[in-house]
Amino acid sequence: MSKHAGGNHRGNAHKKRQPQVAVDEDNPIVQAFRNYSIELTTKHDRHERIVKLSRDITIESKRIIFTLHSIDSRKQNKEKILEEAQKRLQKLIEVNFRAIALELRDQDVYQFRNAYSAGLQEFIEAYTYMEYLSRDDNDESPKSVSDWQALQSVMQYVEDPSKVKDEGASVEEMDVDEEKGGEERQAKKFQFFIDPTEYVLGLSDLTGELMRRCINSLGSGDTDTCMETCSTLQMFYTGYISLNLQRARELWRKITTMRQSVLKAENVCYNVKVRGGEAAIWGSNFDQKLAEDVDEGFY
Structure with a gap:
């Protein structure tokens, strides 16, 4: 068979294609x-x-x-x-x-x-x-x-x-x-509708603001607020850690962040107890990252 014959065959096949059928809008499908x-x-x-x-x-x-x-x-x-x-x-x-x-x-x-x-x-x-x-x-x-x-x-x-x-x-x-x-x-x-799960997750973020309030209160000389806020943070952390939900990744990530906030607030209160009125002047670095091998107290 020649090349021209093959080409004519393909051309004829193309010409024999059926026109596109209109979609039947009355069809149930x-x-x-x-x-x-x-x-x-x-x-x-x-x-x-x-x-x-x-x-x-x-x-x-x-x-x-x-x-x-x-x-x-x-x-x-x-x-x-x-x-x-x-x-x-x-x-x-x-x-x-x-x-x-x-x-x-x-x-x-x-x-x-x-x-x-x-x-x-x-x-x-x-x-x-x-x-x-x-x-x-x-x-x-x-x-x-x-x-x-x-x-x-x-x-x-x-x-x-x-x-x-x-x-x-x-x-x-x-x-x-x-x-x-x-x-x-x-x-x-x-x-x-407020999903209780969303409420628990949103409330856990409150601890970050309380930590900032504790540090800001030290700068203004309000040491009583520092102590009170630190105590509140500890109660929040105690309540959340008692849930024991390691499989809930988002909540467990927030609990880990919460622990860091608690430690920062405790560091502030420690400086207040040790240095008294000079704590704000010394201005410790409260944003230090925790060591990887620190026991988190989860187990």
Whole structure:
């Protein structure tokens, strides 16, 4: 067979190809895949909206924590700063978390947990730190913070029928509302679900802020606050270490960081006891890394 014959054969085979058949939209399989596509697209868009809201919560929570660290007993600015922090935290609850709660309404919240986890943990850190600082120093009872159920009770909302379309309602929900012909809709209650696991992780980050408060108090000469904060850190560490959850990698990593914070605070208190009023002047290096062979006391 000649080369030309082979080439003609391939050309004829190319010419005999059938034209592309139009997709039958009435086919049940095609309709099912169209629905899957819409469902996945809707889920992805909702996930992205929640990520943006969580990012805003994270940024604002960090700013609130920074503001709370500016409390100085010498300036007598505690009440003013706490009032500002409470207003800003309340705004996060009423605006950002409400928007996320609307997005997650009638959804499986665990599918979108990673989208808002960072923001929620940062908010819990800021909220509990504000609560800790709000306790009266003259009160003999020990300072405490809200548990996850108390925080959950704050995240309760009531739907405003006049603003449903402006608060993240999906396209399908809007169509259903329009089909009702303007019928009166009863106000529905909903909430932002706080996973207890997220609360435990967020609360563990509070110890880092307490350690910074202990060191800052030394610089301002408030040694009583140093001792009190160190005692609080030790109680936190005792409680977390008793959980004995080595397999929970994220929590165990936070516990390891917590131990470093406790040692730094204890180093501050040690300098206060030994050097007294000269501790702030000596200014020991509290950021020294621990040796690798130090017994962590886990076993």
